[in-house]
Amino acid sequence: MPGTSLDFPARLREAGLRPTRQRVALARLLFEGGHRHVTAESLHIEVKSAQMPVSLATVYNALNQFRDAGLLREVVVAPGRSYFDTNTGHHHHFFVEPDGALHDFPSDKVTIAGLPAPPKGTRLSRVDVIVRVRR
Amino acid sequence: MPGTSLDFPARLREAGLRPTRQRVALARLLFEGGHRHVTAESLHIEVKSAQMPVSLATVYNALNQFRDAGLLREVVVAPGRSYFDTNTGHHHHFFVEPDGALHDFPSDKVTIAGLPAPPKGTRLSRVDVIVRVRR
DNA sequence: GCAGCATCTTAGAACAATTCTAAACTCCTT
DNA sequence: AAGGAGTTTAGAATTGTTCTAAGATGCTGC
Numbered sequence: 421m422p423g424t425s426l427d428f429p430a431r432l433r434e435a436g437l438r439p440t441r442q443r444v445a446l447a448r449l450l451f452e453g454g455h456r457h458v459t460a461e462s463l464h465i466e467v468k469s470a471q472m473p474v475s476l477a478t479v480y481n482a483l484n485q486f487r488d489a490g491l492l493r494e495v496v497v498a499p500g501r502s503y504f505d506t507n508t509g510h511h512h513h514f515f516v517e518p519d520g521a522l523h524d525f526p527s528d529k530v531t532i533a534g535l536p537a538p539p540k541g542t543r544l545s546r547v548d549v550i551v552r553v554r555r
Numbered sequence: 556m557p558g559t560s561l562d563f564p565a566r567l568r569e570a571g572l573r574p575t576r577q578r579v580a581l582a583r584l585l586f587e588g589g590h591r592h593v594t595a596e597s598l599h600i601e602v603k604s605a606q607m608p609v610s611l612a613t614v615y616n617a618l619n620q621f622r623d624a625g626l627l628r629e630v631v632v633a634p635g636r637s638y639f640d641t642n643t644g645h646h647h648h649f650f651v652e653p654d655g656a657l658h659d660f661p662s663d664k665v666t667i668a669g670l671p672a673p674p675k676g677t678r679l680s681r682v683d684v685i686v687r688v689r690r
Numbered sequence: 691g692c693a694g695c696a697t698c699t700t701a702g703a704a705c706a707a708t709t710c711t712a713a714a715c716t717c718c719t720t
Numbered sequence: 721a722a723g724g725a726g727t728t729t730a731g732a733a734t735t736g737t738t739c740t741a742a743g744a745t746g747c748t749g750c
Contacts, residue, residue, distance in 0.1 A: 438717065440727060450665065460708080475729050480708065494634070500707065500736075502634040517680055525671050534664040535686060538649065541690035545652055549684050550671060553677035574747060575698060615737065621692050635707070635736060679745080 422502070426452065435489035446482045455507040457495070457522045458483075463504075466540040497522060499552060512549035525551075559663035561587065563622070573616040585627070590642040590661045592657045593618075598639075600672060647684035660686075666672060 422457040427433060429439035437443060446496055450456065454483040458466075464479045468530040474482075483504050495503045497515045507524055530549065538544050560566060561583040564574035564589075572578060583593065584601055599614045616637050621627040630638045632650045642659055649658040656681075665684065673679050 438726065440717070441677070442728070475577055477709080477730080478728055481728085483564040496631055496634050499637040500635065501633050502707085514677075516674070516677060523674060529671070531668045532665075532684070533666045533668075535684075536660045536664070538686070539651070539658060539687040542649075542690055543649060545687040545689045546687050547684065549667070549682065550669075551673070551682050552680040553673040554680045573697065575746070577699070612701080612738080613699055616699085619738095635737085 423425065429431070431491075435486075437489060440535055442472075443472045444483050445474060446479065447471070447486075449536075450486070450506050455524060457503045457505050457550075459501065459503060460524050470523055480500055495548075512551065514551050514553055517554045519555075566626075570626055572620055572624060577607075577609045577613050578617050578620075580605070580609060581623075582613065582626075585621070585641050590640070590659060592638045592640050594636065594638055630683075631659065647686065649686050649688055652687055652689045654690075659660075 421479065429450070430446045430453075431451070432439040432443055432447060436469050438554060445467060446463065449470065450458065451465065460480050460483055464474070464476045467474045467479065473546045483492065487504065490508060492504045492506060495505050495513060497503065497513070501520065503522055505522075505524070510527040512522045512527050512530060513524060515521075516523075527549075532547060532549070535547070562661065563579045563586070566586075567574040567578055569584060578669060579626065580602060581598065584598065584605065585593065595611065595615050595618055598618070599609070599611045602609045602614065616655070618627065622629050622639065625643060627639045627641060628643045630640050630648060633655060637658075638657055640657075640659070646659045646664040647665060648663050650656075662684075667682065667684070670682070
């Protein structure tokens with residue numbers, strides 16, 4: 421399964437990023453377990469409590485670089501809050517309105533029909549489906 | 556066609572909002588023509604250049620109140636930018652990635668099948684489809 | 691009409707999330 | 721080991737939004 425190895429320095433290098441101590445630490449937290457959703461703030465707290473101090477600016481930089489490199493996907497669900505999703509495959513999201521919790525669901529069972537053609541001069545980039553639910 | 560009259564004081568009163576000079580001016584700009592997408596900033600500029608000075612705080616207040624009253628719908632497409640859509644009916648959005656432009660498209664031709672059931676303890680609130688396109 | 695009062699507006703401060711800056715540091719090549 | 725491009729960092733700056741508290745305004749009952 422390429423791209424899923426636990427050799428984080430190698431994966432970062434493949435993505436065109438120097439495997440610095442900070443980026444490797446963040447990659448480990450992000451990609452070692454199953455899929456996750458993080459914010460810059462939550463990841464910063466996590467990396468601090470793991471005794472690997474990384475500045476908040478670096479967390480922001482890394483998240484943006486990982487996203488640009490295709491290692492992460494950014495999900496915008498609420499104004500002023502950006503989630504990063506380690507699941508970069510095809511899937512959509514449940515968003516639980518009051519608490520801001522986000523859950524993935526696979527898109528392979530989902531079919532969307534009847535979408536209009538993209539406005540002229542543009543090409544399709546991605547279709548996001550956000551299913552908003554309330555308690 | 557109820558709810559579509561041009562008697563803005565009456566419409567605001569129906570929504571439980573006092574028809575102040577500022578709210579009426581904003582409502583006129585928002586609802587007089589066809590459907591539109593605005594940000595607080597863009598609406599503030601517009602109302603200023605229409606010689607009806609309304610403070611930015613009031614624009615934010617009014618947009619939030621209009622949204623809560625169901626006169627507007629908030630669309631979250633990019634981090635740190637909130638659009639308000641005067642079209643509160645069923646429809647979805649094109650989002651043109653680099654420039655941040657937003658276009659409505661009707662949802663009556665669109666069918667979404669195979670969505671999983673909402674997580675237990677929650678009920679469906681809304682399904683947002685954002686079709687991201689690039690130039 | 692108008693007094694009284696709850697509601698609304700306002701400028702500016704405050705706040706939250708994110709990005710920038712510029713100096714120090716580190717990974718990599720040689 | 722030395723050099724240099726690329727990184728990290730703390731703190732300042734920026735951006736978008738909300739809060740504050742003082743004054744203004746629309747509404748109700750008289």
